[in-house]
Amino acid sequence: MNPENLRQIARFHADLARQTATTSNLAQLLRFIIAKTMGLAGAVSGSIMVHDAATDRLHPYFSTNHPAALRHAGKPAGPGGARAAAPGRPVVHSVPVPADDSVAAKVWRTGRPIIVNDLALADPDLPLRRRAAGGSFLSLPLKLHRRTVGVLNLNRPAGPPGFVAGDLDLLRSILPHIAGLVEKGRLLHQLESKKNEVQTLYQLSRLLFSGAPFAASLRRFMTALADHLGLERVALIRFGNPPATAADGGGNAPDETPDGPGFDLLAGVRLRAPQLRRMLDLVQTRLRADLSRSASTAWDDPHLPAPVALAYREKSRAKAMFVIPLPLQGEGMHALLVSSGQPTVDTELAVQQYRFLHLVSKQLAVAIERETMLTRIQADQATLRENNRQNQVFLEISKELASTLDPTLVLSKAFHQFRNLIAFSSISILMFDELEKTYRLIVQPAALLSLPFQRALRRNVLEIFRDYPADPPLTDPGAVAMEVLHPQRKSKVPLGRFRHVLHLPFILGDRVVGLIHLTRREDPPFTRRELDTTSQFTGIFVTSIKNALIHRRTEKLAFTDPLTSLFNHRYFQETLAQEFVRARRYGKPLSLMILDIDFFKRFNDTYGHLLGDKVLIHCGRLFERSVREKIDTVARYGGEEFAVLLPETPLEGASLFAERIRRTVEETPLQAEVGSLPITLSIGVSCTTVTDCQTTSDLIQAADSALYEAKEGGRNRVTLYRRQEVEHA
The missing domain is CATH 3.30.450.190 (Beta-Lactamase)
Structure with a gap:
């Protein structure tokens, strides 16, 4: 290197030091250093290109008087291709250059400079775009700590001497300064891009x-x-x-x-x-x-x-x-x-x-x-709240069911509480009545039901239940009694139809003995959760209804004569005491009939006690058919004697009633294996409004006296006790 070149380099560094001392603006420094470099190298244009690893392309970073530049008033492409202010003349290349498709790309890839003294005579394998224009070209790698950060391109027009190896030596000490500024600009741009990206993400996250x-x-x-x-x-x-x-x-x-x-x-x-x-x-x-x-x-x-x-x-x-x-x-x-x-x-x-x-x-x-x-947590919380509400309702149901042992009342209370859990048009229970030995259908409507609704409901329940392995099986659907309870709410127009149905078998022990059946008039249909709720309700309800049925059966056994299935002497005495008090309080008549089978001992002595039992059963059934249901009380008083209690019935009415029973028995002989056996009765009748009865015993004594007179008078007759005073034996 000759002394003149050394002086030029020294002046370059001195000017750069003064410029660096007066400004820290990267654009001004880059503009200054490129201008000085072009002057030092005798170049008329120059450009810097940087590499983007994401796209593996070289991007124009800075250009001054470059022949291929497109001049416009916009901003040049900064590192990474983003639009940003860049030093130098505001120009931008048309497209980035692939990292394997240009002289600059070859310099980037190899890290070695390329000098073309004359473009017209250059190696044909070099990808030179302005070969026909002539001139000279110099492409130098910009390295920082042995790492290439960019490429510097310098051009001389045709006419002046072309670039030679001495020019490369002249620029060698300047290249690290340019590389440092390029790397600094790249890092600043990268930081700015990251900052903008983070700010944008933050603003978007705040919205989200x-x-x-x-x-x-x-x-x-x-x-x-x-x-x-x-x-x-x-x-x-x-x-x-x-x-x-x-x-x-x-x-x-x-x-x-x-x-x-x-x-x-x-x-x-x-x-x-x-x-x-x-x-x-x-x-x-x-x-x-x-x-x-x-x-x-x-x-x-x-x-x-x-x-x-x-x-x-x-x-x-x-x-x-x-x-x-x-x-x-x-x-x-x-x-x-x-x-x-x-x-x-x-x-x-x-x-x-x-x-x-x-x-x-x-x-x-x-x-x-x-x-x-959050949605799952909210759903879980809603489920917990619903489960808590459901448990509270089940608790109330359990309390109310435990407060009564009447099966019908158990059902009514259970249905009333259950409507707090599930909306329904009707809820029904089909169950086997152990006492009556038949199936019963009890319906609780939410509102008034029309007759077509009731008929369709009955048909649907029985059709569904016939598919279950019931014990005992439902062999005669027509014999199933249907009881419709009072609607839970008032309605002017009765419900005409139902659209959706939910049903579950009613199980006691391991036997299917009934069905729980819900209907809904309109949408929505019943859900799986409602099916589960109904199943839980059935579990609570089964225990209560089972206890009520056991109580009812025990109660009936306690007050029922096992042979005739009529009420026994105990039940008769308790009912007589209640009706006697009521008759005296309201001044109403209370009549009593005591019936005795004539010559009953002959049946036992002649045909045996088994046939005597059949005579008692036969008469008991005739008595039940003759009295007023749920008003009069028929009981086996003892042996072959029976008693019939007739509330609010005067002596004359009781007399007609007793005569009808006597005639019915007389006209309905027992058909037995030994043939047709005629039966007659002797009946004594007393009444509280005719005889002054201070106690129930007085009323019984009066009827018993009348019975004695009937027997003494020839049997098969009705005798009335008409005396005011009771004659005690």
């Missing part, structure tokens, strides 16, 4: 986690995302399970639908489900391949490949979309879909958008997981 209802927050979030990136449409989609890959052993898995993968549009900006379906149909094959690949890709992989935008046409216009899967667990796949109104030509911009959307998708996944968790 604002505390407002999730659907509204999601719409605001997606609208802001579309505005920030200039997107035409944004959508959140849930696909069906992605098709299995060959590696997974799935082979050619069928589509979720004949037309492509099934999906749900969870939220969308300027997009509806039919539009989305048309868009996905256009890219269906490519989309399914990407979804299958994404399903097995680790989201934390720093080298996650950026998919090329899916191009499609809409109304003859070329457009593009991204479909980015969200890192969510569970069935199906959630994805963020974005589309632009024009195809993505700038791959660098597409990659930048994809990387940003990748970060957005993580935020969106966190928000969805949070919302899913």
Whole structure:
């Protein structure tokens, strides 16, 4: 290097030191150093290019008087291709240069400079774009700590001497300064980009986690995302399970639908489900391949490949979309879909958008997981509240059921409380009555039921129950008695029909002995939860009704004569005491009949006691058929004697009643194995309004005296006690 070159280099460093001391503005320093470098090298134009690892392309970073520059009043492309203020003349190259498709790319790749003394005579293998224009070209690697950070390109026009190796030696000490400024600019730009990215993500996250209802927050979030990136449409989609890959052993898995993968549009900006379906149909094959690949890709992989935008046409216009899967667990796949109104030509911009959307998708996944968790918690809390309410109702049902042992009252109270849990038009119980040895259908309507409703209900209950293995089986549906309780609420118009039915078998022990049956007039249909609630209710109800039936059976056994099934002497005495008090209080007549089978001993002595029992049973049945149901009381008084208590019946009425019974028995002989056996009765009748009875014993004594007179008078007759005073034996 000659002394003049040394002086030039020394002046360069001195000028650079003065410039550095007066300003820290990177653009001014870069403009200054490039101008000095061009002057030192005798170049008329120059440019700096930097490498972007994401796209593997060289991007124009700074240019002065470059022949290939496009002049305009906008901002140049900064590092990474983003529009940012750059030093030097405001120019930008048309497109980035691939890292394997230019002289500068070759310099970047090899790290060695390339000198072309004359473009017209240069090596034909060099990819020189301005070969015909002539001139000279110098491309130098900008290195910092042995790492290439950019490429410096200098040009001389045709005419002056071309670049030589001495020019390279002259510039060698200057290159580290340029490399340092380029790296500093790259790092500052990277920090600025990251800062802007973080701020944008923060603003979007604030919208997403604002505390407002999730659907509204999601719409605001997606609208802001579309505005920030200039997107035409944004959508959140849930696909069906992605098709299995060959590696997974799935082979050619069928589509979720004949037309492509099934999906749900969870939220969308300027997009509806039919539009989305048309868009996905256009890219269906490519989309399914990407979804299958994404399903097995680790989201934390720093080298996650950026998919090329899916191009499609809409109304003859070329457009593009991204479909980015969200890192969510569970069935199906959630994805963020974005589309632009024009195809993505700038791959660098597409990659930048994809990387940003990748970060957005993580935020969106966190928000969805949070919302899913909150929804699950709210559902669990609602379930707990409902279970608590249900348990309170069941507790009240248990208390009320424990307060009575009357089966009908048990049902009425249970039905009333159960309506607090499930809305129904009617609830019915079909059960086997052990005492009556028949099935009974008890219906509790919520409101007044029309006759067609009742007939349809009865038919439906019996048809359903016949499919169950009941014990005992329902052999005669026509014999089932149906009792409709008083409606739970008043209604002017009776219910005409029912639409929905819920039913469960009624089990005691291991026997199906009945059915619980609910109807509902209108929608909604009964749910699985309501079926479970009914099952729990049945469990509580079964115990109570079982206890009530046991009590009723025990009670009946305690007050029933086991041979004739009539009330026994104990029950007769208790009923007589109650009716006697009531008759004296209200001044009403109370008549008593005592009946005795004539010559009963002859039946036992002649035909045996078994036939004597049949005589007693035969007479008992005739008595029951003759009296007023639920008014009069028929009891076996003892031996062959029976008693009939007739409330509010005077002596004359009782006399007619006794004569009718006597005649009925006389005219209805017992048909036995030994033939037709005639039976006659002697009957004594007394009444409280004729005889002054101070106690029940007085009334019995009067009737017994009349019976004695009937027997003494020849039997088979009715005798009335007409005396005012009771004659005691």
